[in-house]
Amino acid sequence: MKPLPLPSLVHYELLLQLLERKTLATTYEEPNLQQQVQQLIITLRKARAQQKQLEAICQQAHIPTEYYWSLNSVDANGNHGENPEASTSPSES
Secondary structure: OOOEEEEOHHHHHHHHHHHHHHHHHHHOOOHHHHHHHHHHHHHHHHHHHHHHHHHHHHHHOOOOEEEEOOOOOEOOOOOEOOOOOOOOOOOOO
16 A cells, blocks of 8 residues: 555644744734634644554554655656655654
8 A cells, every 4th residue: 555645743743833932923803703703723733643643553454654744746647756844743842
């Protein structure tokens, strides 16, 4: 089986840090906006947790995973090119 392509977990971390450190800090005067940002943060944390569960399932089933930093490594035919950031085990956390 081909490796299961997954986003690198660093993407979640970057988004969470941006939302928690910058976006949330600027919404203190707008409670409704602040609540929306907090819900977005919760959603991203859930997505990260779900991806980690998927990785664990893949590991138990001996299905390889491959982490991607971008889609730039996919050619026009949809084939995966060389991806130096890709990993075949869920070692990112």
